[in-house]
Amino acid sequence: MRILHLMRIDNDVVEAIGNTPLIKLKRASEATGCTILGKAEFMNPGQSVKDRAGKQMILEAEKRGDLKPGGLVVEGTAGNTGIGLAIVASARGYRTMIVIPETQSREKKDMLRLCGAELVEVPALPYSNPNNYQHIARRLADELRESEPNGVLFADQWNNLDNPKAHYVSTGPEIWEQTDGKVDGFICSIGTGGTLAGVSAFLREKNKDIVIGVADPRGAAMYELFKNGVAKPTAGGSITEGIGLGRVTPVIADARVDEAYLVPDEEAVPVIYDLLEHEGLCLGGSTGVNVAGAIRLARQLGPGHTVVTILCDSGNRYQSKLFNPDFMRSKNLPVPQWLERRSTVKVPLAEV
Template sequence: MTATAPLPPAPLTRALDLIGNTPLVRLEGPSAAAGCDIYGKCEFANPGGSVKDRAALWIIRDAEARGVLKPGGTVVEGTAGNTGIGIALVANALGYKTVIVMPDNQSREKMDTLRALGAELVLVPPTKFANPGHFVHTSRRLAEETEGAVWANQFDNIANRKAHIDSTAPELWSQLDGRIDGFTCAAGTGGTIAGVGLGLKEKDENVRIALTDPHGAALYNYYAHGELEAEGSSVAEGIGQGRITANLDGAPVDTQFRISDEEGLHWVARLLREEGLCLGLSSGINVAGAVALGRQLVAEGREAPRVATILCDSGFRYLSTIFNADWLCEKSLPVFDWLAD
């Protein structure tokens, strides 16, 4: 008897339904390194190319439901880029304008994408959160000064983490047939790790939730020692946090790992050369954290543990940075061997 191919899914009724329901893939190299199954949620498959599409949709729908975003209005946000891209696409689909404030040290690809999507892009110098010129504070002021505008406020708007409670966590649970031992990712706003953590803990309290923190962020020390203290630095975009945002408040973090840029780039290189996945540095850092979590669970004697993480966005968004030999040399980071040649 000849096997028949499965039928393709029915067509969706609108483009915004493309957000979410992303594939989950077993990562061969990380699984071998951890001694257990490591899975990556392919968030680069969202229409805006990143995990931040989920937060963008939930934040805008929440603003509509609360009556603060009216037809023809404007959504203003401060972002490292990916949330802005998601907001611009969702806003376009729903008839809103977009103003995005971004630090001027983020990748050129993100800036060009935002302009191509029709967003008004405002670039500001990178600075500490305490500085009133910080991109978050600048975006809040612009929203207050713009008629008919709402401030998305992704860091402290818990519609962000609700996106992952409602969608990412149940998707992972279903895709892994209700058997998942650990989940880890880095925190930027905190929406993903808090939302997925809360959603998975509702299903099974024994799922271990781990923070994977880059150097230069303060959350590793917070969860390990109770103090917000940063050490070192990282060039990773969109992750790393120095405060407990509203989205992070109450996040069920059981353990924590600190991952260097070098280790993250190691996995970026391996996943590209060995598995055909072109990813950004935040994804590489997440995968390194997943390997660490998997090894921890194996060492504790868990039988064939399964660990999931987030593949945040595509490496094509970083051609001018981590895939540029001159840029890597300027940052004193290792150059991928194929770029060195």
């Protein structure tokens, strides 16, 4: 019998963003007696969940008339949102300027340049400092508006409600459809909060009993906010990039969270290595926090439940840090033997 396959052709890279699969995380599921599913956002064109926000923010700016062909997109970002913005901007005929803390991984910076973004690297300073990268990006956007005839979009992902809208109109509906509505819990970490706010709002409209959780790295303030009502940073720090919000923003102001977990690097990092060694998933540090949080939520709900989390981005963004034994040892974090071996193997050069 002949089987006909319907072709799906996207008109450009923008249309290719989203519709990522759900992947069952076998070892996490076996350890909890639950079904733990990861939304494979690393399979987006820009290899991260932030492609969705980049797409939505630019398309909405077009609708408002804020951008015309040849216009400029400006953003302060730890990397992934900038990559998503740069990809969409390039496809839609805009230029991109990204302000990034100099401490972010080399791989993210290289990818931003490859995507055509103009990079402005600045010292990593707290948000309270006027020279924090987010404030510098806002000032640059304001200054450039005077000389850009085709418009300047300051994406402003922490305050721009088109960010959570991206997940309300795409990620949330996809999860609901892919699980056939059989989802008991959703959990992820917070960078801007767009993913959590948008997905949770949609899922709660479908089923008010779905449990929403937050997994927070040390040094951020979301654990205290959702546990005790005050956005107060917890003690310690984390090597994870792109997550760890320290204040209440418009994006998360109305988010409803049932459970909050504080996930130290010592718990999250082994999860990342385990996913790579046993399930072939090479992912970034924030995914370790997410999956560790999903395991905690699953254990709290009990066997037989379905929990969904976000596999945020590809691990190739962090090869010089997360997958570098010397760096990890400098942070007093565990390094598996297989990573040590792969990092030290030397292949002899062929004789000429």
